[in-house]
Amino acid sequence: MYFTSKSLRWGLRDHKKKPAMEAPIVPPRSPAGRAAEPPANCRHCPALQHCLPAWLDEAGITEFERVVVRRLAIPRHQRMFGLDAPFEYLYAIRSGQFKGQRASPGGGAQITGFYMPGELLGLEAISTGQHASEAVALTDSTVCALPYAMLTPLLGRHPPLLKQFHHVLSGEIARQQSTMLLLGNARAPQRLAAFLLDQGARSAAQGDSADRFALRMSRDDIAAYLGLTGESISRLLSMLRQDGILNVSNRAIDILDAARLREVATPLEPA
Amino acid sequence: MYFTSKSLRWGLRDHKKKPAMEAPIVPPRSPAGRAAEPPANCRHCPALQHCLPAWLDEAGITEFERVVVRRLAIPRHQRMFGLDAPFEYLYAIRSGQFKGQRASPGGGAQITGFYMPGELLGLEAISTGQHASEAVALTDSTVCALPYAMLTPLLGRHPPLLKQFHHVLSGEIARQQSTMLLLGNARAPQRLAAFLLDQGARSAAQGDSADRFALRMSRDDIAAYLGLTGESISRLLSMLRQDGILNVSNRAIDILDAARLREVATPLEPA
DNA sequence: CGCAAATTTGACATCCCTCAAAATTGGTGG
DNA sequence: CCACCAATTTTGAGGGATGTCAAATTTGCG
Numbered sequence: 001m002y003f004t005s006k007s008l009r010w011g012l013r014d015h016k017k018k019p020a021m022e023a024p025i026v027p028p029r030s031p032a033g034r035a036a037e038p039p040a041n042c043r044h045c046p047a048l049q050h051c052l053p054a055w056l057d058e059a060g061i062t063e064f065e066r067v068v069v070r071r072l073a074i075p076r077h078q079r080m081f082g083l084d085a086p087f088e089y090l091y092a093i094r095s096g097q098f099k100g101q102r103a104s105p106g107g108g109a110q111i112t113g114f115y116m117p118g119e120l121l122g123l124e125a126i127s128t129g130q131h132a133s134e135a136v137a138l139t140d141s142t143v144c145a146l147p148y149a150m151l152t153p154l155l156g157r158h159p160p161l162l163k164q165f166h167h168v169l170s171g172e173i174a175r176q177q178s179t180m181l182l183l184g185n186a187r188a189p190q191r192l193a194a195f196l197l198d199q200g201a202r203s204a205a206q207g208d209s210a211d212r213f214a215l216r217m218s219r220d221d222i223a224a225y226l227g228l229t230g231e232s233i234s235r236l237l238s239m240l241r242q243d244g245i246l247n248v249s250n251r252a253i254d255i256l257d258a259a260r261l262r263e264v265a266t267p268l269e270p271a
Numbered sequence: 272m273y274f275t276s277k278s279l280r281w282g283l284r285d286h287k288k289k290p291a292m293e294a295p296i297v298p299p300r301s302p303a304g305r306a307a308e309p310p311a312n313c314r315h316c317p318a319l320q321h322c323l324p325a326w327l328d329e330a331g332i333t334e335f336e337r338v339v340v341r342r343l344a345i346p347r348h349q350r351m352f353g354l355d356a357p358f359e360y361l362y363a364i365r366s367g368q369f370k371g372q373r374a375s376p377g378g379g380a381q382i383t384g385f386y387m388p389g390e391l392l393g394l395e396a397i398s399t400g401q402h403a404s405e406a407v408a409l410t411d412s413t414v415c416a417l418p419y420a421m422l423t424p425l426l427g428r429h430p431p432l433l434k435q436f437h438h439v440l441s442g443e444i445a446r447q448q449s450t451m452l453l454l455g456n457a458r459a460p461q462r463l464a465a466f467l468l469d470q471g472a473r474s475a476a477q478g479d480s481a482d483r484f485a486l487r488m489s490r491d492d493i494a495a496y497l498g499l500t501g502e503s504i505s506r507l508l509s510m511l512r513q514d515g516i517l518n519v520s521n522r523a524i525d526i527l528d529a530a531r532l533r534e535v536a537t538p539l540e541p542a
Numbered sequence: 543c544g545c546a547a548a549t550t551t552g553a554c555a556t557c558c559c560t561c562a563a564a565a566t567t568g569g570t571g572g
Numbered sequence: 573c574c575a576c577c578a579a580t581t582t583t584g585a586g587g588g589a590t591g592t593c594a595a596a597t598t599t600g601c602g
Contacts, residue, residue, distance in 0.1 A: 102448050105537045108456040112448045124448055126441035133448060152434070156427045163423070169440040170397035176447040177373050177383045177395055177404055183454035184498030185379040188558070219581065227455035229559060234582055250567070250581080266376045459590070490549065500591060505550055521549080521599070549598065556591075566581065572574090 041065065050118020050205075051092050052146075052168070055160035064161070067150045068092075072143050080121065080135045080143065087125035089145040093117045096141020097216045101224070102133040111225040113175065114138070114217065116202055120168050138216040183227045191226040192236045193265035196246070200255060211255035240264075312336065321389020321476075322363050323417070323439070326431035335432070338421045339363075343414050351392065351406045351414065358396035360416040364388045367412020368487045372495070373404040382496040384446065385409070385488065387473055391439050409487040454498045462497040463507045464536035467517070471526060482526035511535075 042053050042061050053064045071094060074080055080091055083103060098115040112133055115121055125131040126148065155162045182191050204210035215222070220230040240246040245261050247254035255261060313324050313332050324335045342365060345351055351362055354374060369386040383404055386392055396402040397419065426433045453462050475481035486493070491501040511517040516532050518525035526532060 102452050104452055104456050106456075110448075110452040110455040112451055123441055124445040127438050127445055128442075132445050152430070156430060156433060159423070159427060162427060166440070167398050169437070169444070170394055171399075173440070173443055173447065174395040174398055174403050176444065176451065177381075180383055180447065180451055180454060181373050181375050181381040183451060184381040184495070185375050185377075190377075218579095224455070230581080231560085231583085232558060234580095235558095238582075489547095501549080502551085502592085503590060505548095506590095509550075543602100545601090547598100547600075549596105551596075552594085554592085554594105557589095558587105559589090560585105560587080562584085564581100564583075566579100568577100568579080570576085570578105572576100 042068070045094055047092070047094055047117035050116075052120070052161060052164050054164055056158060057160075060158050060161065063158075064154065067154055068144045068146055070145065072145055074137045074141045074143060076137050076140050078137050080137065081125075081131050082134050083131060085131045087122065087129045087131055088147060088149075089122065090148055090151065091121040091135070092144045092146060093119055093121065094142040094144055096143075097138045098135045098141065099138055099217060099221060099225075100133050100135050109224055110227075111221055113172075113179070114225070116206060120172075123169060123172055138221075179225075188226075188228055188232055189236055189239075189264055190267065191228065192222075192233060193240075193261050195222065195226060196253060196255065197258075197261060197265055199253070200258075211258055213253055215251040215253060313339070316365055318363070318365055318388035321387075323391070323432060323435050325435055327429060328431075331429050331432065334429075335425065338425055339415045339417055341416065343416055345408045345412045345414060347408055347411050349408050351408065352402050353405045354402060356402045358393065358400045358402055359418060359420075360393065361419055361422065362392040362406070362414045362416055364390050364392065365413040365415055367414075368409045369406050369412065370409055370488060370492060370496075371404050371406050380495055381498075382492055384443075384450070385496070387477060391443075394440060394443055409492075450496075459497075459499055459503055460507055460510075460535055461538065462499065463493075463504065463511075464532050466493065466497060467524065467526065468529075468532060468536055470524070471529075482529055484524055486522040486524060 042048055042051070042065055045051065048054060053061050056064060069089075074096070080098070081089075093115055095117055097117075098121060100112045100115060100121065101109050102112055103109045115135070121135045121143070122131065124133055155165055182194055186194065199213060199215065200210040203213035217225075218230070219233045222228075223230045223233045226233070237246065237248050240261070241248050243260070245255070245257045245264070247256060313319055313322070313336055316322065319325060324332050327335060343362075345367070351369065352360075364386055366388055368388075369392060371383045371386060371392065372380050373383055374380045386406070392406045392414070393402065395404055426436055453465055457465065470484060470486065471481040474484035488496075489501075490504045493499075494501045494504045497504070508517065508519050511532070512519050514531070516526070516528045516535070518527060
């Protein structure tokens, strides 16, 4: 039988119990109090070229730095902002890596993206003034907290800043569309292959190798991003290894045959 | 066996052949040439309160109208902009409804959203200067083409416009996150129930009834949005009707038991 | 009124989840 | 530096949700 009536009540997927072992929430309203870091210095920031002030002139950068309240250190596993927290800051990643996730009312969670240095976190909250998702550090990280209320007037006065801000917002929309395409149309092997290729490309964008990199997230994180289970990720990685496409050593990935991996990610059309 | 090696080559889902029967592409570079419509008049636009100039003062609206080149009529099934088209305009929906979709290299397609009056189309293209997705009218519609290059300087001079623009961009990010949550975490009945509730809410936001409305899109469109097949949508609608939750008459939906529909959309957690 | 397209319904196949247990890794204290 | 334990990862067996294929029915449009 198909779709029995009682099947309507089937719960969301939610396998192992979640110990909710996230790090304690840090009060988001006083980021400056968390770490006595030196004030931001964009000129020497390794992420500058991917960040908001990328195209600002010297005077603009100086003004921008005055707005950037302070650099923050976020240890691994710590939440930077939580669900339903009031929106006050955008966070620019200076170093490290984050995951963005949204909880479902049924207890599940979807990871909406992984974020690298130069990228902005919290963009979804501008609209409602409340964070609809949360961000968790995957590695020890540093970020710059940008008070949105002070950022806005700057945008009006510095066209390059405005342009870059819109570039970032639009890029996030485009990236999420790609993810939706994966979630809605691709089978599991294609999802994972596309994910690995994307991770490689991002690794390259940060100046590292495109086919040798370390995954910073767990199998379950990858699964929650791709709409699969951790077990499936594990099985698929084993297959790719057996096929000689990858070397996998725990979280270290070595792409041996990128061409074949691309074939897995993009199957040919049926003749 | 599980995930056999050759299963890696499995194609993307792609059921019935697509006759690619979309309407002919209208050259996107000269929207003013398509229809000899009167110039835009935001003050009397039914969609004003959801649109960009919502919070502008009189002088601001006048200036904004000078930027809005012209109103366009887009007949049902016509594509407004296509994949890989160069980005030049944002399109504000004045009346009607659109679907946004992104093609997958394997021949499939994911519908990234349905868009109502006052909403903006083409936001994903700001980042790269190329449209990564396409927009197709679900009903005869009218839109306003906003040349992005002329819009930008206006944003810097009118803070309410800038604020509304960011509200729209951020809202689109948040909406897509919700869709990803559905695609990655929810079973088919929950996806459809959530979709129907959302359609009802949007109907209400346009001033109509929240539990009596017409779906403007086909079953296959709903399926392509929810990551399912048209057959599944049909079956699920039949079940909801048999359970007394809905009345379905072709594309007319009548929600009889909204409380139960919400239960289907949000199953209780396992004890 | 007639035909193409959309929808519904049925039977069957399969992809991937669920449950379970073994193996490995990483962090921590001695 | 090593031992220990928790967390993560791997692997296996089996079942269920939903896709695929096919045919019947209804709807929409000229």
